[in-house]
Amino acid sequence: MSYLRLEHLGKRFGDTVAVSGIDLEVGQGEFVSLLGPSGCGKTTTLQMIAGFVDPSEGRIVLEGRDLTPIPPEKRGLGIVFQSYALFPHMTVEQNVAFGLEMQRVDAAARRRRVQEMLELVQLGRHAARYPRELSGGQRQRVALARALVIAPPLLLLDEPLSNLDAKLREQMQDELRAIQRKVGTTTLMVTHDQAEALAISDRVVLLNGGRIVRIDTPNAVYEDPRDAFAAHFIGQTNFIAGQLDIVGDATVLTANGSSFAVAAGRGQSGPATFSLRPERIRLTDAHAGRIAGCIGHRSFHGNHWVVTVETGVGKLRVLLPNDGSAAARDGDTVGLDWADDALRPVREGA
Structure with a gap:
């Protein structure tokens, strides 16, 4: 049985079809990338899963529960945005703890979980710093820790590494994959970078013109592309x-x-x-x-x-x-x- 299932998911904006007939099954613990050029529908698909965009058709089912009518704040998903969206007036520790505070986790458990997550992303020594005092890679790891600390059933990554320089981006690809494997959170990532998708995904979902062109392992898609x-x-x-x-x-x-x-x-x-x-x-x-x-x-x-x-x-x-x-x-x-x-x-x- 699939952990996450998209059933004939589609989105229209007026006469424009952004996403059409997306059917996808993702297994628990799997890392899947939505890959494609600008305008192919990958970000719209992620936003529908997150609840920020209402589907025109289809359903989103997670662990047997239909998420489609549930508002985004009640879906309990972890999300890392392209801009990281950190609170500039909060320290690293406060940023990571924010989701737990919203869940009304008691102070002792909150401190313990935040410390564990900061150690996981190698930022334990930077807990008292502010986002402006961190490098791009460190801010990315804070955003990842904040998303994971609430133990979400699904982690959504929206171009999470696109703001990093090439060398740091390659390093963070390895770190991101290592963290995901250690935590075991089912992850769906949007990217237009084919090298990034091939490097860290269990499977790649290639989209073009709002439709799925291919779903397969990175090696299979690369070695036997099947279409031009x-x-x-x-x-x-x-x-x-x-x-x-x-x-x-x-x-x-x-x-x-x-x-x-x-x-x-x-x-x-x-x-x-x-x-x-x-x-x-x-x-x-x-x-x-x-x-x-x-x-x-x-x-x-x-x-x-x-x-x-x-x-x-x-x-x-x-x-x-x-x-x-x-x-x-x-x-x-x-x-x-x-x-x-x-x-x-x-x-x-x-």
Whole structure:
């Protein structure tokens, strides 16, 4: 039995459909991310679960209880906003204790639970400080502690790391996931950052145009995107379009005069498009790969190089790990090679 269930959830604002027919089941203790571009409906979905937006249709069921008609203040959910929404006139300890005061928890139990939560988020030494005296990462942890201290049945995170710089954001992803695992609170996070969703989620819910495109594990969504939108939005990819033919026991994609064996097709011949991830491509000698090309541009990213190669099937991006050796130079003629299963069929127009 699912712990959280969204049943055909939808929201319209006048003639605009923001969310349409969302069906989702989340297990207890699971960390699920709602991922998608701006305007895809992910934040509206989270706001409906929180109670800040009334659904136009559908139900929200938590532990068998229909939350849909219940006002937000009575749902008992933990929420961390993008802005953290800390009380500037309260200390860290007072901010974290606020929810317990609203629940009329006695002073002794309140102090104990606040101290336990501050230790969990590594802020025990900062209990007497004010939000203005904290770093961005510390303020984020205060907001998380305040949401978790009331032991909510569900934690909702609305772009919780978006205000942090890149290095701190990566560090906080690890901390957030570690805290969630230790506490075991069922968590639903909204993000537009695909790397963030892949790094810390048990499952990813990919949305586009107010509808769910895919629900799966991060690895499955990335390695086998199934449609062009998912392949393009999650990570970087190359698309190769051509004619798919079944030749004996082999499946072959022919594109602009070049033919490539593929491990998985659609079971029938016809026009087809395949996704090829940049990191699955290897550079070889010009006549040793599946196709030859000329390096048009390369850029250095610290731990890897991104190389653009002009080929007979178009520009292909290649991601090369930085192993200390010099990457091929602009203008060099190279060969490109990959495993048969690196080509993944995708549907167009999803």
